[in-house]
Amino acid sequence: QVQLVESGGGLVQPGGSLRLSCAASGSIFSKYVMGWYRQAPGKQRELVARITSGGSTNYADAVKGRFTISRDNAKNTVYLHMNSLKPEDTAVYYCNADIASLLFWGQGTQVTVSS
Numbered sequence: 740q741v742q743l744v745e746s747g748g749g750l751v752q753p754g755g756s757l758r759l760s761c762a763a764s765g766s767i768f769s770k771y772v773m774g775w776y777r778q779a780p781g782k783q784r785e786l787v788a789r790i791t792s793g794g795s796t797n798y799a800d801a802v803k804g805r806f807t808i809s810r811d812n813a814k815n816t817v818y819l820h821m822n823s824l825k826p827e828d829t830a831v832y833y834c835n836a837d838i839a840s841l842l843f844w845g846q847g848t849q850v851t852v853s854s
Contacts, residue, residue: 741765741843743834748848751824755852759819761834761845769812772837775819777830777850784833788819801827824852 747759763771774789788798788808796808807820817834829852834845 741771741836741838743836743843743845745832745834745845745848748832748850750851750853752854753825753852755824756820756822757824757850759821759832759834759848759850761817761819763815763817763834763836765815767838768815770838773808773810773817774835774837775808775817776833776835777828778833778847779827779830782830787832790817821850824850826852828852 742764744762745759747757749757751757770792772789772791775787776784777787778784786799787802788796788806790796790808790810798806805823808817810817829850831847831849833847836843
């Protein structure tokens with residue numbers, strides 16, 4: 740069982756920035772494929788960004804150039820740096836760990852972009 744704990748959400752004005760963090764349990768974190776997903780009210784959960792154990796990344800088109808995913812294997816933590824935030828980025832953001840196709844989820848953290 741892998742436990743994921745997100746932090747860093749909150750209220751931010753359009754154009755602002757936030758950094759989300761996700762701390763993971765487990766001794767083989769470096770082997771996990773980690774991802775950030777989000778779910779807005781009335782919408783399906785969608786992939787925001789993923790990072791493999793080797794550091795390769797991919798992003799949803801809606802966030803390319805604005806969001807950056809990174810990981811610190813020494814701290815068992817994955818980050819999502821979010822810049823130039825827009826109201827449409829408002830959602831609950833979930834951390835995800837993919838371990839040989841076993842999926843684990845965090846509890847989610849709310850990000851609200853509003854003036």
